[in-house]
Amino acid sequence: MVPEAPFRAFRIHADAKPFRAGIEQISAAPLQAGELLIKTAYSSVNFKDALAGTGTGKILRVPVLTGGIDAAGQVVASRDPGFKEGDAVLVTGSGLSETRDGGYADYLRVPAAVTVALPAGLSLREAMILGTAGFTAALALWQMEANGQTPDQGPIVVTGASGGVGMLAIDLLTTAGYEAHAITGKPEQFDALIALGAQQCISRKDLYWGQRPLETSRWAGAIECVGGEMLSGLTRVIHPYGNIACCGMAGGAELHTTVMPFIVRGLSVLGIASANTAYCVRRSLWERLATRWKPRHLETICRNEKSLDALPLVFDTMLSGGSFGRTLIRL
Numbered sequence: 198m199v200p201e202a203p204f205r206a207f208r209i210h211a212d213a214k215p216f217r218a219g220i221e222q223i224s225a226a227p228l229q230a231g232e233l234l235i236k237t238a239y240s241s242v243n244f245k246d247a248l249a250g251t252g253t254g255k256i257l258r259v260p261v262l263t264g265g266i267d268a269a270g271q272v273v274a275s276r277d278p279g280f281k282e283g284d285a286v287l288v289t290g291s292g293l294s295e296t297r298d299g300g301y302a303d304y305l306r307v308p309a310a311v312t313v314a315l316p317a318g319l320s321l322r323e324a325m326i327l328g329t330a331g332f333t334a335a336l337a338l339w340q341m342e343a344n345g346q347t348p349d350q351g352p353i354v355v356t357g358a359s360g361g362v363g364m365l366a367i368d369l370l371t372t373a374g375y376e377a378h379a380i381t382g383k384p385e386q387f388d389a390l391i392a393l394g395a396q397q398c399i400s401r402k403d404l405y406w407g408q409r410p411l412e413t414s415r416w417a418g419a420i421e422c423v424g425g426e427m428l429s430g431l432t433r434v435i436h437p438y439g440n441i442a443c444c445g446m447a448g449g450a451e452l453h454t455t456v457m458p459f460i461v462r463g464l465s466v467l468g469i470a471s472a473n474t475a476y477c478v479r480r481s482l483w484e485r486l487a488t489r490w491k492p493r494h495l496e497t498i499c500r501n502e503k504s505l506d507a508l509p510l511v512f513d514t515m516l517s518g519g520s521f522g523r524t525l526i527r528l
């Protein structure tokens with residue numbers, strides 16, 4: 198049933214001067230094209246949501262839309278034979294909060310081609326504790342394994358470890374049989390990271406990468422969320438034929454290195470771009486996240502469950518590097 202009454206949405210006006218974003222009442226009329234109308238149950242907060250919702254990053258490619266790159270809920274109307282009313286579904290990335298309305302609203306209209314049926318083994322809530330962050334961690338490990346990474350090569354280090362991608366990556370790696378190490382700017386969270394499965398925790402402040410193009414190698418691979426100096430340093434300390442999954446830029450977008458890690462150690466730096474992952478990969482990774490790669494500590498990693506009103510505060514915490522785990526948004 199298409200909603201008759203107006204409903205709440207966190208709208209972003211990227212073209213307004215000054216920039217403006219907040220909760221508004223909208224009706225079904227301006228909802229965009231798409232075969233499926235979804236009643237949203239949960240969304241989540243990712244770093245990209247904070248960039249979009251504060252205007253700190255140029256994420257929107259249209260002037261005005263609803264924020265939220267993730268959504269999970271139930272189909273209330275379908276014009277696609279693959280989905281019917283009542284189906285539980287999820288959408289991550291795929292243009293949400295970039296070119297089309299996202300998950301920070303009671304209702305969302307989306308194309309069937311980007312909508313994933315909720316796999317058995319995941320609840321709507323669990324799907325959004327994972328959200329783009331969990332999907333990104335899974336995509337990273339999937340690409341690393343496709344490029345030869347195996348648990349017996351040695352530990353995988355996770356950077357930005359206390360953030361959403363970071364905590365889910367530690368849990369997922371451990372579940373998948375890897376030894377996970379954590380690098381964090383929050384030594385006070387060592388115990389929490391160890392409880393997720395991290396076998397070593399290193400404070401960001403204590404890191405010293407040395408001066409040479411290649412230093413003594415320490416890890417077989419990395420799931421890297423920070424960028425800048427962190428990524429540059431890691432290229433010099435990965436075991437031969439290891440992989441760095443380059444996911445983020447929470448600490449900087451630059452990369453300074455030499456060709457030595459590539460031509461001497463056979464290092465691969467793998468680009469991880471979750472937003473527009475092919476549908477067949479998307480579906481199979483969500484299946485995996487619901488079964489043999491399902492992180493074991495989802496409820497622990499979900500540190501906050503909030504309503505739309507809390508978004509501005511969550512965004513500010515995130516952009517100042519203060520994230521700890523995942524924030525779920527309940528609609």
Ligand SMILES: NC(=O)c1ccc[n+]([C@@H]2O[C@H](COP(=O)([O-])OP(=O)(O)OC[C@H]3O[C@@H](n4cnc5c(N)ncnc54)[C@H](OP(=O)(O)O)[C@@H]3O)[C@@H](O)[C@H]2O)c1
Pocket residue numbers: 242243244245329330333356357358359360361362363380381382383401422423443444445446447448449469470471472515516517518519520521522
């Ligand atoms: N490529 C993709 O498809 C994709 C998908 C999702 C996310 N990402 C990116 O991955 C990164 C993490 O995303 P998220 O959603 O997990 O964000 P998040 O929950 O806010 O986590 C970010 C973490 O990065 C670390 N950090 C923050 N500021 C930093 C700084 N100035 N220097 C060094 N480390 C800093 C902090 O962890 P510690 O204090 O523990 O170090 C923080 O908790 C972001 O850059 C995001 O854009 C990319």
